[in-house]
Amino acid sequence: MKVILKAVSNLVLIAVLAGAAYLLLTRMGGNKEEEAAPAAERVVPVSVTPLETRAFEDRVAVQGNIRAKNFAMVSPVIGGTIGEIFVREGDAVKAGETVLFTVDSVNLRHALDVRRQDQAVAENARKQAEARVAQVRADFEKAEVDLRRYELLYEDNVVPVDVLEMQQSRYKQMKAALDMAATMVQLSREQEEQAGIAVEIAQKTLDDATTKSPIDGVVTVKLAEVGEMAQAGHPVVRVEDMTVLEASAYLPAEHFEKVRENETEVRVSAYGKDMGTAKVTYKSPSITPKLRAFEIRCELGRLPEGMSTGGIADLVVVFARRDGLAAPTGALVQRAGKSMLFTVDGDTARVHEVAVGLANGGWSEILPSDSLAQGTPVVTMGQTLVEDGAKVQAQDSSS
Template identity: 45%
Template sequence: MKTKHKNDQTGDKGRDRKAKLVVRLFLVLALIGIAYGIYWSLPDKAESAIDEFAETKLIPVVVKSPVLRDFERRLVVQGNLEAAEYAIVSPRIQGTIDAIFVDEGASVVAGETMLFQIDKLNLEKAVTLRRHDLEVAKHAKRERAANLKRVQADFEKTELDYNRYERLFDKEAVTPDAFERQESIYKQAKAMLEHAQALVDLADEQEKQAEVALAMSEKDLDDAVINAPISGKISERLQEPGEMGKPGQPVVRIDNTSVIEASAYLPSQYYSKIIPGETRMNIEVSGIDVGQQVVSYRSPTIDHRLRTFEVKCVLKSPPEGVVPGAMAHIVIVLESRTGLGVPSEAIQERGGRSIVFVVRDGTSHEVSVTKGLETAGWTEILDSDLNEEASVVTMGQQMIDEGIRVSVQKE
């Protein structure tokens, strides 16, 4: 029993020594790991590691050469299409609308297509009545002219008698009373002549008045049927037969769809940049490219409430589907020039500067650039050492720095 107990004590001591040895080994390894981490956390050591990695590992990149191309400064707005020429047609006279001869969508020709008719029967009766009035006035004029001739003859006879009595009175061959009676007859005859002449003048004016009334009634009759003032299509029919029509109350609207204006409102700060006849506009309507147009109109003033102004351009013979009332996507070219450009994704912002990387002899080099206009994913380079022969990194530039060895995968 004593021998067994002694052996157990010897085994326990051996196990304790082994456990202590394992703990010591673990602590040594931990201290080595901490020291290793501190060592590699030092900046100069990290850079050395990167350099060593770069020397053994090539960074794959994609390059592209700068291109001489057109660049534009643009303003994108939404606009509307409207007919350059339209007519809102109303009656010239008041009356019941007898008939409307066109429907919405119908094509009309200026001066030929009848649009609607106003109270024609009553106007025809009015013309007939005015013609009768004119005939009455003419007959009255002839009657008064004949009466003037009769009164003229009576006056001439009375004047002869008066002159004779005047000579006899001077010779005291007739009494004063007889002479005075003859003088009274003469004055009455003269007054009758003047009255007859006035009646003739009145009849003449009445005839003219009747002629004017007839002309006006005939004009009203002509105005009863309204023809299209312009060529185009009926876009709206605003009244129906049987309704009362009057001047200023529209019956139909005509739009000339062969010539359309694109209209947009721009912020006031661009007013001086828009020059009619020079500034260009690119227009797209519902996916239809209308092409590049020239600004034809700039409003003479700026709206003081909204601080905007209107611009327009004319679209002649627009393609199918480009019609008044549609919305237009308008790109206005404010500035245009030709310059050297690189893909926009090649430019990076580092240290407050715009830079690109170029590849020379398999090594990346940083080049500072000054950005200009940007168009269609390309950026104009205003001031740098780049030329059309350079190989500018367009993919992989985020992974490289100055002097890094690279592998060009694609140009």
């Protein structure tokens, strides 16, 4: 009896296992059929946008500074203690009129007084020399008359020869004295002239103790205080001419050959405010070795209200412009290091290898190609899900 029950149990177990295996195989086979059918009929929905002709710019965007084109770092001509500073930052000044600051001038005034005294002494010496000439000339003329008279008396044998010789000697002495007096007058005049020059120099030095603005403009920076020691060549104030401004920036060295003075266009803005379009007015003649960059400058108009020099400027430097076939940059697919575009031929996707040029504002320039032209629809959504020859359902991206 036990043997029969064991045999029945084994048969039941075999039947259960067989049924489970059948169900498993049935389900596996059914899934393959269900998956195979959609694979053959799979259609990828995509959006397309037609290629169009657009204007492209070869350009670079950089940041720079706004500054006055004309400015002066004003330093004293002579060194000394700063006596007074007559301006504050923000004050408007006039060239040659507004006094900016002075240095201590006590010693300079004393030196000028001494030179004026020297000039007065030289003037008196010259007057004395001229008076001496007049006196000696009178004596000379008297000696000349006496000599002529004694010559006549000698001819009439009225006076002996030694008396005549005495008069001749006196005449020569008076002539020599007159020449000497004339020389002293010339010397005294030269000394007076030198004394006058010394006075002019002393006056100029004293005048240099007072520094006036060299340009019309506004005081933007004060670099020293009253009582500090000022030296020639060390600025005390900075004056800027706000009527002519410029933007300056440094461009990477790779763009050096593209920039042309008075030709290359620059669009300038600052803190969101458009400052217009200008031309490059200056290009540094060489590239800075440390920065591997070169400087450019362009003239601007007046600053917008509420802005000042020293602010940051956004510059867009345009090297060239051209029209070209354009595709949305997002439509480009990179595969195997190459740029691809997908077009739709009926309900089939076709891949095109393209050469890309400039890129502006979300559009990329597609260099001339035999297979692409203006109006050709290219896939702009879903392009990463398709391959060449895949079935697609295209929809215009504008709809």
